[in-house]
Amino acid sequence: MQAIVKDLDDAATLLPASYASRPNNWGRASKAIALALKGRLLLYNASPLFNPSNDRSRWTVAATACKAALDTALNNGYILNSNYSDAFTQYFSREVIWSRPAPGAYRDGGIDQEMNPRGAGGYGNINPLQELVDDYEMKPTGLPISDPASGYNASRPYDNRDPRFYATILYPGAMWKGRSLNPNDADAPRPGQVITNYWPRKYLLENVNLFNLTGATDRKWVLIRLAELYLNYAEAANEADANTAGITDAINAVRGRVDMPAYNGGSQDEQRIKIRNERRVELALEDHRFWDVRRWKIAHTVDNREVHGVKVTGQGNVTYEYPVVEKRIFNNTQERDYWLPVPQNEIDKVSGRNSEFRQNKGW
Numbered sequence: 001m002q003a004i005v006k007d008l009d010d011a012a013t014l015l016p017a018s019y020a021s022r023p024n025n026w027g028r029a030s031k032a033i034a035l036a037l038k039g040r041l042l043l044y045n046a047s048p049l050f051n052p053s054n055d056r057s058r059w060t061v062a063a064t065a066c067k068a069a070l071d072t073a074l075n076n077g078y079i080l081n082s083n084y085s086d087a088f089t090q091y092f093s094r095e096v097i098w099s100r101p102a103p104g105a106y107r108d109g110g111i112d113q114e115m116n117p118r119g120a121g122g123y124g125n126i127n128p129l130q131e132l133v134d135d136y137e138m139k140p141t142g143l144p145i146s147d148p149a150s151g152y153n154a155s156r157p158y159d160n161r162d163p164r165f166y167a168t169i170l171y172p173g174a175m176w177k178g179r180s181l182n183p184n185d186a187d188a189p190r191p192g193q194v195i196t197n198y199w200p201r202k203y204l205l206e207n208v209n210l211f212n213l214t215g216a217t218d219r220k221w222v223l224i225r226l227a228e229l230y231l232n233y234a235e236a237a238n239e240a241d242a243n244t245a246g247i248t249d250a251i252n253a254v255r256g257r258v259d260m261p262a263y264n265g266g267s268q269d270e271q272r273i274k275i276r277n278e279r280r281v282e283l284a285l286e287d288h289r290f291w292d293v294r295r296w297k298i299a300h301t302v303d304n305r306e307v308h309g310v311k312v313t314g315q316g317n318v319t320y321e322y323p324v325v326e327k328r329i330f331n332n333t334q335e336r337d338y339w340l341p342v343p344q345n346e347i348d349k350v351s352g353r354n355s356e357f358r359q360n361k362g363w
Contacts, residue, residue, distance in 0.1 A: 046058035120177050137162050
């Protein structure tokens with residue numbers, strides 16, 4: 001790890017903080033990218049999977065690196081888009097620090113083709129879980145739906161939720177491309193298709209027409225954006241010292257962008273729960289959750305259980321049921337599933353030079 005940190009430090013001193021003409025230099029390495037990667041690396045290194053003794057000094061080092069990355073980004077013109085969706089649908093977003101081109105809209109593998117409901121001409125192949133839906137708080141109160149004081153109404157489960165829910169997930173009854181989504185009719189899954197009756201909204205353009213193949217514009221997959229830097233800093237600072245000034249400011253910068261009620265702080269454990277849930281909903285469908293639950297050492301709980309979708313019945317007075325769609329198994333024997341297996345060809349390359357190199361546990 002030390003070699004990677006050194007490489008990133010060296011790069012940060014040699015690279016421009018940003019480029020005067022960002023559109024012409026999109027994706028090129030910059031100081032902001034190098035420092036953001038360094039912050040993420042040190043955050044992971046301080047996390048329970050890599051830091052089982054909870055060496056607090058690792059968190060302190062991570063917090064310093066994450067703050068440097070955040071300050072560099074802010075000082076060089078990166079902002080939180082006032083419209084949350086713009087970070088995923090604008091080709092040049094002032095929130096996105098690092099990205100790569102997304103696939104085209106149409107045909108097999110097309111971003112819109114794969115994600116859209118079937119009634120919109122899509123394949124409906126990507127299906128958010130009910131567990132993700134349940135993690136979005138209520139907007140009026142800022143409380144989770146499990147809290148009796150939240151204002152959640154089980155008979156109208158999609159009302160008054162965190163605005164990021166509506167920007168991230170399409171749900172039964174949502175208006176999309178001029179019609180209400182109906183998983184019992186036009187948006188029903190193909191026979192044998194595992195389905196939750198939820199679809200992605202993030203990254204999709206409503207004016208794309210998959211029937212006549214019109215309306216698409218280029219988009220980019222987000223690799224690093226400013227909101228992550230705020231949450232990286234909040235997490236590292238909370239674990240280093242829960243009384244650090246600026247933790248709630250970082251959380252509320254992300255929440256405030258979508259007009260969610262401000263978080264007023266709490267104990268270290270309470271702040272940890274809040275920060276982890278903010279990552280869950282703010283960064284949903286952006287390839288963070290898989291790694292987060294592993295580095296936090298909670299995958300054997302959250303990824304080792306039944307997961308659910310939604311079934312809607314009736315019109316007008318709709319009833320909702322939440323059937324099991326899959327039983328997920330996370331093998332915690334010898335902690336095997338917390339690590340990926342090292343390919344044999346990589347082992348062969350290293351073994352002759354480093355006799356201490358070993359395959360990951362359990363593989």
